[in-house]
Amino acid sequence: MAETTKNANENCACGTASTSKQISTQNSEENGRRNEWIKLNVGGTVFMTTRTTLSKDPNSFLFRLIQDEPDLNTDKDENGAYLIDRDATYFGPVLNYLRHGKLVYNKDLAEEGILEEAEFYNITILIKLIKEKIRERDAKQNQTYNLRKVSCRSTSGSNDNLWWQ
Template sequence: MAELQLDPAMAGLGVGGGSGVGDGSGPGRGPPSPRPAGPTPRGHSRPLAAIAQPLEPGPGPPERAGVGGAARWVRLNVGGTYFVTTRQTLGREPKSFLCRLCCQEDPELDSDKDETGAYLIDRDPTYFGPILNYLRHGKLIITKELAEEGVLEEAEFYNIASLVRLVKERIRDNENRTSQGPVKHVYRVLQCQEEELTQMVSTMSDGWKFEQLISIGSSYNYGNEDQAEFLCVVSRELIILPTALYRNRAKRQR
C-alpha cells in the first residue's frame, strides 16, 4: 500500500479539520500557499529562505592608535631648514615668540606656511638648534663652532627670558676668565712619613690640591716598626694679571 507523504512546506495549512482542505467542512477554500523557490530540507518545519537570513553587520576594524596625535607635532621652516617638535616643547615659555605662534596662534604673529604646512621663520637655522634644545631639556649647549653672542641674539628675538639671562651669565663668566690672564700652577714637594701622610693631606691650606704621591723606596727602623717615607706633590693656581689690569687694580687700592 502506497504511503502518502506531505510536503513540510504545506504544514502551515494543517491536516484534518484545521484548514478544511479536502473535506469541504471548513470555511471557503483559499488559494494554496506559495511554495518556496528552492528545495526544502527534510526534518525542518520552516522553509530554507527563513533559515538563511542575512547577517547583521558587525563592528568594523579598530581605529589606528595615535591618529589624533598628529596635532601635537609642529613643523618649522627656519631659514630653509626643517625642524620638527611638539607643541608641549614650544609651550615651555608661554611668552615666547614660538609659543604665541604655534600654540596660542596669536593673530598678531601672522606667519605664512610653506607647501608642507610648516611655519616660515626668517632666521638663521644654525643658531636655532641651541634654542630648541633649551626648550626641550632646559640646558644650554653651545658647540665650539657657535658664538655665544649669536645664541644671545636669537634668544632675544624669540623672547625666551630665562635663556637670555643664562647666555648673558656665561658671556660674563668668560670675559672675567679672560681678563684674569693665563692660569699657571705652583708646585710644592713635601716629604713625610707614612703615619703623617693622612694628617698632612687633610690639613692642607685652602687652594692647595694633592697631585701625586711618590714612595722614596727606603725605610728605616724607628723603634720596633718600619717607617716608610713618601714625597707628596701639591699644587695651587697662580693667576698672572696682565700689566694694564695690574696697574688699574694698584691705582684703585691707593
C-alpha cells in the same frame, strides 16, 4: 536560512560598526599625534619638534606661533612648515634648550649669536642663562689677560709700550 543570513548580516553590521569606531578612534589618535608634531622652516632648514616642546615658555614667540588662533601673522611653506627668517645655526641650541632644559652648543658658535636668537624668540630663562655664560667667559678672559701697560719715551723720541702681567 533567511534567519541565518540576517544573523550573519547583523554580526557583519556590528563588526563593521565596531571596526568603524576603532578606525575612527585610531585616526583621531593619529591626527592628535600628527598635530603634536610641528615643522619649522628656519632660514631654509626644516626642524621637527613637538607642540609640547614649543610650549615650554608661554611668553615666547614659538608658543604664540603654535596657538590655534595665533596672534602672529606668519606664512607656511609648501610643506606646511612655519616660515621663520632667522639663522638656523643659532636656532638649534635654542630648540635643544626647550627640549631638555640644558644649554648645549658647538664651541664654534658665538654665545652672542645664541643670545640674539633667545632674545628674538623671547625665551626668558635662556636669555638669563646665556648672559651669565657670557659674563663668566668675559670675566675669565679678563682674568687671563689682566695686563698692565706702561708707556715709555725712548731717547729717539718714539713711544714704546711695555706689557706685563
